[in-house]
Amino acid sequence: MFPVSDIRDLGRHEADGAAVRGWVQTTRVHGRVAFVVVRDGTGIVQCVVVQKEVSPDLWQLVQELTLECSVIVAGAVRADARAPGGFEMSVQQLTLVGASEDYPIQPKEHGVDFLLDHRHLWLRSSQQRAIMRVRSEVEQAIHDFFHQRNFVRIDTPILTGSIGEGGAGLFPVDYFEEQAYLAQTGQLYGEAAAAAFGRIYCFGPTFRAEKSKTRRHLTEFWMVEPEVAWNDSEDNIRLQEDFVSYIVERALERCRDELETLERDIAPLERVKPPFPRLDYSEAIRILQEKGHEIKWGDDLGAPDETVLAEGFDRPVFIVNYPKEAKAFYMKENPDDPRTVLCDDLLAPEGYGEIIGGSQREDDHDRLLARIREQGLPEESYTWYLELRKYGTFPHSGFGLGLERTVAWITGRPHIREMIPFPRMLNRLYP
Ligand code: 4AD
Ligand code: MG
Numbered sequence: 001m002f003p004v005s006d007i008r009d010l011g012r013h014e015a016d017g018a019a020v021r022g023w024v025q026t027t028r029v030h031g032r033v034a035f036v037v038v039r040d041g042t043g044i045v046q047c048v049v050v051q052k053e054v055s056p057d058l059w060q061l062v063q064e065l066t067l068e069c070s071v072i073v074a075g076a077v078r079a080d081a082r083a084p085g086g087f088e089m090s091v092q093q094l095t096l097v098g099a100s101e102d103y104p105i106q107p108k109e110h111g112v113d114f115l116l117d118h119r120h121l122w123l124r125s126s127q128q129r130a131i132m133r134v135r136s137e138v139e140q141a142i143h144d145f146f147h148q149r150n151f152v153r154i155d156t157p158i159l160t161g162s163i164g165e166g167g168a169g170l171f172p173v174d175y176f177e178e179q180a181y182l183a184q185t186g187q188l189y190g191e192a193a194a195a196a197f198g199r200i201y202c203f204g205p206t207f208r209a210e211k212s213k214t215r216r217h218l219t220e221f222w223m224v225e226p227e228v229a230w231n232d233s234e235d236n237i238r239l240q241e242d243f244v245s246y247i248v249e250r251a252l253e254r255c256r257d258e259l260e261t262l263e264r265d266i267a268p269l270e271r272v273k274p275p276f277p278r279l280d281y282s283e284a285i286r287i288l289q290e291k292g293h294e295i296k297w298g299d300d301l302g303a304p305d306e307t308v309l310a311e312g313f314d315r316p317v318f319i320v321n322y323p324k325e326a327k328a329f330y331m332k333e334n335p336d337d338p339r340t341v342l343c344d345d346l347l348a349p350e351g352y353g354e355i356i357g358g359s360q361r362e363d364d365h366d367r368l369l370a371r372i373r374e375q376g377l378p379e380e381s382y383t384w385y386l387e388l389r390k391y392g393t394f395p396h397s398g399f400g401l402g403l404e405r406t407v408a409w410i411t412g413r414p415h416i417r418e419m420i421p422f423p424r425m426l427n428r429l430y431p
Contacts, residue, residue, distance in 0.1 A: 002016070002019040005020060007043035007044060007045045008042035008043045010045060010077050010087045014077050014078055017092075018077050018089075019072055019093070020038060020040055020072070020074075021070075022039050022041070023124065024067065024068060025038065029062070032050065032051040034062045036065060036091075038073060045087050046080075046085060046089070047088075048091060049062050049091045053092075054091065061094055066099070067103040067106070068121070069096060069097075069099050069100040070097040071094060073093070074094075075092040076089065076090045103121070104118050105118055105122060112417075117430065119431050120422075123421060130255075130258035130261040131258075131262065131418055134255045134407055134410060137251055138250070139203075139403070140250075141251070143203070144250075145246050146226060151199040151200055151201050151226060152200050153203070156186030158182060159175065159180045159181075159182070159183070160181055160182075162384075163184070164187055165208075166328055166329070169184065169211075170182075170184065171208075184206055184208055185400060186202035186206070186225050187225050191227055191361060191396060192388055195229065195392065195394065199229070201225060201226040203222070205222055206222070207219060212426070213427075216303060217416070217425070218404060218425055219424045221405075222402075224400070226239065226243075227398035228396060228397060229395075230396065231396060233359070236398065236399060237320070237358070240344070241275060242274060244276075244355075244401070247410075249272075251269070259412075262412060264410075265412065268350060271315050276318055276346070277318070278317070278320055278344075279319050280319075281319055285297050287312075288301075288305050293308070298326065299326065301345075306353040307353065316346050317347050318344045318347075319347065320343065321334055321340040321342065323340055324339060328359075329368075329374070329375045330359070330368070332359065343359035345357050346358070348406070348409040352409040353405070355402055356399050356402075361396050364393070365386060365389035368385075403419075404419035
């Protein structure tokens with residue numbers, strides 16, 4: 001009996017041999033020798049079958065192995081720098097666990113709709129696996145960053161009656177006799193928790209009924225949202241710089257192989273260090289107008305505007321103090337220019353656009369109520385939120401970072417749909 005090993009750990013089994021369990025990636029038969037590359041998620045190993053060393057049944061079975069069938073292979077193990085994965089196994093035993101006839105994804109070009117229809121299988125391919133590993137590392141880095149700084153993780157509800165980011169883009173849900181929505185943000189609940197713990201973050205799926213088909217929009221995406229009591233807008237911006245720099249550094253440190261698989265040029269990522277440049281919104285509008293963009297003071301920035309603004313910088317850039325009417329109801333008025341609010345968007349370089357939206361929150365009860373009314377939001381469902389301003393109100397700030405946009409930037413991939421295991425978009429609920 002050979003001991004079962006992850007492919008990653010085969011180096012420990014050069015003396016006794018090992019059994020590995022996985023999926024067949026390629027097979028090549030050269031006369032009386034066959035080469036089978038097996039993948040188990042921890043690595044790949046080249047398995048060599050020599051006809052005269054195995055039974056006729058085993059040799060026959062090798063001829064029948066097809067792309068993505070599942071197998072258990074066992075035999076002697078030795079390091080071989082030329083073999084894919086760095087190890088070679090001399091096969092003595094082989095079991096076919098699950099056949100795979102006519103695997104739909106073949107080593108050739110497929111259209112993206114075809115691949116998305118087969119996302120449940122596409123996830124097995126090397127670039128998709130590299131992306132998911134970067135995503136997983138970034139998620140862990142997010143938790144580590146906040147844990148190290150004594151933030152309490154708060155899980156905010158997904159079903160809510162309080163609209164977080166305005167009426168557009170809501171998914172309504174029948175909630176018995178009431179109207180509920182899928183949460184667009186956990187922020188409002190995070191603000192309540194900030195008064196209990198000082199520093200909190202939430203991290204979970206959020207939902208926007210985005211009718212736009214762009215490479216930056218999903219209808220279900222993951223957002224991490226810290227909320228910090230006593231932080232003003234300036235503190236908030238510094239926290240974002242440290243946070244984004246930390247995540248990028250972790251990916252560079254622990255995902256080298258994955259970034260190489262994805263052919264990501266890492267030089268631009270290595271420059272991501274605080275401080276990040278800042279542009280006032282009004283300055284941004286001036287720059288855009290000079291470059292001939294059809295935009296006027298008061299408009300929100302579109303994706304092409306963001307790309308052009310970020311082009312001038314070698315690291316992420318903050319756009320600060322947007323006009324009130326372009327932003328959500330909860331942002332605090334800028335005392336130096338009441339037409340604007342104390343907020344920032346962080347634009348990633350290389351055309352990836354907004355990865356963070358953040359702000360200082362309106363902590364004055366009457367001003368907040370006035371904003372809720374101005375935006376025509378249902379006042380009754382914000383009673384609890386307004387009470388946070390009645391019982392010990394406090395200056396506080398926070399932000400939301402979109403996980404998939406961040407991973408798209410770090411991996412250097414053009415489209416956000418590959419950044420989540422099973423993307424949800426305007427025309428996609430399958431698989
Ligand atoms: O700027 P947004 O709408 O901000 C908020 O939701 C605040 N409540 C955050 C806060 O202050 N706590 O969204 C934050 C980020 C965006 O910068 C973007 O990265 C991402 O969420 N995002 C999306 N990602 C993918 N698909 C979409 N449809 C997204 N909409 C926003
Ligand atoms: Mg935003």
